[in-house]
Amino acid sequence: MATSRADVEKGGSTKMKQEPGKVPAPLYPQHEGEREWTPWLVPSIFVANLCVFVIAMYYNNCPAKTKARDGQCVARFLGRFSFQPLRQNPLLGPSSATLEKMGALVWDKVVHGNQGWRLITCMWMHAGLLHLLANMLSLLFIGLRLEQQFGYIRIGAIYLLSGLGGSVLSSLFIRNAISVGASGALFGLLGAMLSELLSNWTIYTNKVAAVTTLLFVIAVNLVLGILPHVNNFAHIGGFLTGFLLGFVLLMRPHFGWMERYSLPAGSPCTARKYLAYQWVLMAVALILAVAGFAIGLAMVFRGSNANDSCSWCHYLSCVPTAKWKCTN
Numbered sequence: 001m002a003t004s005r006a007d008v009e010k011g012g013s014t015k016m017k018q019e020p021g022k023v024p025a026p027l028y029p030q031h032e033g034e035r036e037w038t039p040w041l042v043p044s045i046f047v048a049n050l051c052v053f054v055i056a057m058y059y060n061n062c063p064a065k066t067k068a069r070d071g072q073c074v075a076r077f078l079g080r081f082s083f084q085p086l087r088q089n090p091l092l093g094p095s096s097a098t099l100e101k102m103g104a105l106v107w108d109k110v111v112h113g114n115q116g117w118r119l120i121t122c123m124w125m126h127a128g129l130l131h132l133l134a135n136m137l138s139l140l141f142i143g144l145r146l147e148q149q150f151g152y153i154r155i156g157a158i159y160l161l162s163g164l165g166g167s168v169l170s171s172l173f174i175r176n177a178i179s180v181g182a183s184g185a186l187f188g189l190l191g192a193m194l195s196e197l198l199s200n201w202t203i204y205t206n207k208v209a210a211v212t213t214l215l216f217v218i219a220v221n222l223v224l225g226i227l228p229h230v231n232n233f234a235h236i237g238g239f240l241t242g243f244l245l246g247f248v249l250l251m252r253p254h255f256g257w258m259e260r261y262s263l264p265a266g267s268p269c270t271a272r273k274y275l276a277y278q279w280v281l282m283a284v285a286l287i288l289a290v291a292g293f294a295i296g297l298a299m300v301f302r303g304s305n306a307n308d309s310c311s312w313c314h315y316l317s318c319v320p321t322a323k324w325k326c327t328n
Helices: 005-010 041-060 076-081 096-102 107-111 118-124 129-150 152-173 183-199 207-224 232-249 255-262 276-302
Strands: none
Touching (some): 041 076, 041 118, 041 129, 041 152, 107 152, 118 152, 183 207, 207 232
């Protein structure tokens, strides 16, 4: 059977459902007339993060650079790939000095060292093996299905811009600690899932249950972010960015338009492809996203400290208790 040009450009094949109608919300299945992409970007991001971590461990070279008084390297049988002593890095990874040299987010270097590239590079680095595994499993679980549904361009844009949004918000509130990880980008994908569900409300059936479940998952992860040594500002910044971009990039034809595939041959379809509220949401989200990035980046490179304008915002990233303190 011949393959259309659109099939080749989308990297997938046409999958037609046997029965027309609405579909379960959280599974993101293909609708009639939509084509399914073959995921390659998300696996590539997974491999890239893994390679960066291996390079970081090679450069770290714990046995050669760690003094005896600092403790013994973990898993010394790995040679120069062994991990820093647990007292220095309980996540099984390199030293903070190695992370800083390889591109971790450091406020002083971004603002006063003209190293704005750290806003991007930090999302490709991880503090340790446990950190890497947690993020990459989340990436595969969330990202593969989204890329299969919406394609590599849109999901790649959301991933990268959400990571940048998380870095920008982190730089506005955190000055005395380094930050690494893909968590901001991953929270962006979660935010995009939520806005996609809201924007394309008419095509799903169990939407209330889906929204409730998704909000619960997001809330639990944000609450975990108030623990010490977790950069919840990256989570919040990434989530807000992805939430706005989801309205812009993941808008889908509404139910009435998709139902035309079940009409008898030759029957006219007068339904509009997109509803008015979808265009409104897209326009508002686009304006907020552009304004947010413009204002946020301007404040970062001007050296603004957002804590001066929001005295309680630091509690969004860490809440002190009798068992821990929220020091950098």
